Amino acid sequence: MTPPIEGSARKTFAAGLFFLLLAGAGWLLLRHSITLFSGNQMPGDPGPFFLSQLCLTILALAGVLLLVFGGWSWARETRTHRHTEAMVNTVREWSLSAGFVLTLLAMPAAMRLLGTPAAVALFSIGWIYVLLVSISGHSWRNLIEATAFGAATAVFIHLFFVRLLTLPLPV
Amino acid sequence: MLLESFFTVLADFATSPAMLGLVGLGAILGLVLGAIPGISSTMALAILMPVTFTMEPGVAILFLISVFMSSVYGGSISAILMKLPGTPASIFTQIDGYPMAQSGRAGHALNYALVASTVGGMVGLALLVVLAPVLADFATNFRSPEFAAVALFGIVMLSFASNGSTLVASVVGFVGILLGMVGFDALTDAQRMTMNQPMLQSGLNLIPVIIGLFGLGEILQNLVRFGDAPTARPAIGKVMLPIAELARRWKVMLRGSVIGTFIGAIPAAGSAVAVSIAYAQERRLSKEPETFGTGHPDGLVAPEAANSASVGGSLIPLIALGVPGDTITAVLMGALMVHGLTPGPLLFANDPTFVSWIYVSVLLALVATLVLGLGMIRAAVLVTRIPPQLMYVFIAVFCVIGAFAIRNDMNDVYVMIAFGVVGFVFSRIGLPVTPLAFGLILGPILEENLRRSLMISQGSWKIFIDRPISATLLGVCVLLVALPLITALLHRLQGSLAGKKSENIPKNYPGE
Numbered sequence: 001m002t003p004p005i006e007g008s009a010r011k012t013f014a015a016g017l018f019f020l021l022l023a024g025a026g027w028l029l030l031r032h033s034i035t036l037f038s039g040n041q042m043p044g045d046p047g048p049f050f051l052s053q054l055c056l057t058i059l060a061l062a063g064v065l066l067l068v069f070g071g072w073s074w075a076r077e078t079r080t081h082r083h084t085e086a087m088v089n090t091v092r093e094w095s096l097s098a099g100f101v102l103t104l105l106a107m108p109a110a111m112r113l114l115g116t117p118a119a120v121a122l123f124s125i126g127w128i129y130v131l132l133v134s135i136s137g138h139s140w141r142n143l144i145e146a147t148a149f150g151a152a153t154a155v156f157i158h159l160f161f162v163r164l165l166t167l168p169l170p171v
Numbered sequence: 172m173l174l175e176s177f178f179t180v181l182a183d184f185a186t187s188p189a190m191l192g193l194v195g196l197g198a199i200l201g202l203v204l205g206a207i208p209g210i211s212s213t214m215a216l217a218i219l220m221p222v223t224f225t226m227e228p229g230v231a232i233l234f235l236i237s238v239f240m241s242s243v244y245g246g247s248i249s250a251i252l253m254k255l256p257g258t259p260a261s262i263f264t265q266i267d268g269y270p271m272a273q274s275g276r277a278g279h280a281l282n283y284a285l286v287a288s289t290v291g292g293m294v295g296l297a298l299l300v301v302l303a304p305v306l307a308d309f310a311t312n313f314r315s316p317e318f319a320a321v322a323l324f325g326i327v328m329l330s331f332a333s334n335g336s337t338l339v340a341s342v343v344g345f346v347g348i349l350l351g352m353v354g355f356d357a358l359t360d361a362q363r364m365t366m367n368q369p370m371l372q373s374g375l376n377l378i379p380v381i382i383g384l385f386g387l388g389e390i391l392q393n394l395v396r397f398g399d400a401p402t403a404r405p406a407i408g409k410v411m412l413p414i415a416e417l418a419r420r421w422k423v424m425l426r427g428s429v430i431g432t433f434i435g436a437i438p439a440a441g442s443a444v445a446v447s448i449a450y451a452q453e454r455r456l457s458k459e460p461e462t463f464g465t466g467h468p469d470g471l472v473a474p475e476a477a478n479s480a481s482v483g484g485s486l487i488p489l490i491a492l493g494v495p496g497d498t499i500t501a502v503l504m505g506a507l508m509v510h511g512l513t514p515g516p517l518l519f520a521n522d523p524t525f526v527s528w529i530y531v532s533v534l535l536a537l538v539a540t541l542v543l544g545l546g547m548i549r550a551a552v553l554v555t556r557i558p559p560q561l562m563y564v565f566i567a568v569f570c571v572i573g574a575f576a577i578r579n580d581m582n583d584v585y586v587m588i589a590f591g592v593v594g595f596v597f598s599r600i601g602l603p604v605t606p607l608a609f610g611l612i613l614g615p616i617l618e619e620n621l622r623r624s625l626m627i628s629q630g631s632w633k634i635f636i637d638r639p640i641s642a643t644l645l646g647v648c649v650l651l652v653a654l655p656l657i658t659a660l661l662h663r664l665q666g667s668l669a670g671k672k673s674e675n676i677p678k679n680y681p682g683e
Contacts, residue, residue, distance in 0.1 A: 011600045051614075055346070055348050055349040093395045094395065097395055100391060100567070101588060108585070123568065124564050150564075153565055
């Protein structure tokens with residue numbers, strides 16, 4: 001039988017694990033909420049936690065099913081040294097996205113500390129340069145291009161959002 | 172009444188340069204964003220939504236519908252010129268559009284796509300005007316059990332229409348419902364999964380979630396494939412097509428349009444299903460099916476008409492029932508809700524002028540897309556040449572500012588980033604993202620009506636079976652979820668029987 005997620009045992013296993021973790025975290029959060037609830041509800045009302053509990057049960061069941069099925073299919077696949085190669089490739093592929101997320105997480109703090117235009121300029125210049133370097137390697141031309149477009153982005157954000165739409169962005 | 176209101180609104184629009192200018196601006200932005208590889212119509216709508224927060228609701232909807240309609244055609248530009256479909260629906264556009272572009276007929280291909288898109292949009296709009304009031308009139312008899320059943324039906328339909336396993340997509344839908352439960356319960360004031368965090372007490376704000384899932388999530392996904400895009404750019408060739416050549420394909424356009432509207436009207440069936448059926452149908456009817464895939468104009472015209480018509484179709488359940496027809500209308504519904512408007516059957520009774528406003532917005536957006544699209548065919552090539560590194564960074568900044576702009580709250584930026592990561596991880600492990608957004612939107616509707624129904628019936632679940640509409644919808648839901656299991660079982664059974672009978676028959680079919 002083919003694994004249900006794109007025919008991949010690895011993805012099916014990962015999805016099962018993800019659902020199980022989500023269900024576990026959900027149960028913990030819900031238990032905390034239930035202890036705070038005074039319990040006053042209308043007759044016939046299944047209560048404020050009924051649907052959440054139902055969803056969590058479905059999630060947990062689906063998680064176990066996918067985990068077992070994915071794990072079983074994965075174990076049956078012939079293992080070769082290509083797994084290590086694939087993992088290295090995956091890490092390499094994900095590194096740009098992970099770096100992008102980390103710098104985005106720093107954006108709100110940077111906006112408060114430096115002001116929105118400066119934070120946007122720093123983020124834009126840095127990332128345009130990184131992406132240009134990943135295509136054609138380091139060069140002064142790339143740095144100048146990144147600086148010009150990054151600065152233009154910051155100016156646009158300032159003029160459009162701060163001046164025109166008067167959003168209370170930190171300046 | 173509605174027709175009279177339609178013409179009054181149309182006359183108001185036509186004589187207002189500001190409104191026409193806004194339609195034009197929305198159409199240009201939609202065309203440009205839609206034409207950029209990696210930016211889907213949904214993403215274009217999500218990232219431009221915060222711009223409308225300071226606008227009046229009607230003006231905001233006019234602008235967003237212009238972006239929406241034009242980005243549908245915009246998505247075809249990158250599909251035809253670069254074989255990079257921005258949306259699943261554009262996959263069928265590139266099958267014949269890209270070979271046309273490669274053979275020096277890029278201008279003709281873009282022209283075919285534009286005209287088919289306009290015709291499809293017009294047919295979709297006409298059927299929207301005719302069918303939405305009928306469906307809304309019918310839906311005024313709906314009570315809590317029916318609304319609960321419709322909400323569940325929407326989630327299950329989407330799961331059924333999603334690529335891959337229906338069961339897995341349904342589970343993702345339940346994750347969305349679960350996220351929709353976060354915050355204070357309206358009926359009992361109970362806190363749910365809030366961790367005592369004030370920012371979570373009013374629930375997850377829909378817009379940062381949507382911007383994260385469809386905006387940032389797609390950028391992160393594109394970064395994984397960064398540098399993989401083809402670099403060869405074809406010549407555009409002649410742009411204008413003889414009218415006779417276009418007119419010769421009116422049947423193809425009409426067939427695609429009707430298929431697109433009706434499939435689009437099924438909650439959550441979506442444009443991707445509509446275009447695949449339109450393409451398959453046209454190929455089946457063609458006298459030269461073997462040329463499909465090599466640059467046959469019918470193979471481009473049919474899915475393009477269906478794609479655009481499905482927009483009108485997907486607006487039918489949105490306006491009439493308050494259930495989004497696909498992902499883009501889910502985002503549009505989010506925008507309506509941000510502006511204090513709740514689509515549904517009561518909209519026709521309480522605010523018919525606003526319904527006309529939506530119809531006129533669609534009409535003007537189609538006209539603007541046609542006019543600007545013709546003028547921009549040559550410029551479209553320039554758009555596709557904007558380096559992706561500039562676009563990704565610019566859009567990411569737009570996502571951050573847009574998420575902040577909703578409530579001037581930095582916490583929304585973190586929510587947006589978190590859901591961007593969720594969208595990315597979902598894509599990487601092969602889980603569909605759309606049911607999550609649907610669950611988040613429809614979950615609260617489902618919960619509220621489910622609990623109200625049970626309160627009315629004093630806790631008896633029979634209320635859902637006693638009422639014919641809810642019973643039918645729930646029956647269809649059960650069937651849709653069970654169908655893949657039944658099909659798989661039947662296939663296995665057939666396979667084992669056939670295996671026993673035909674051990675000596677060669678396994679390859681002719682032409683394989």
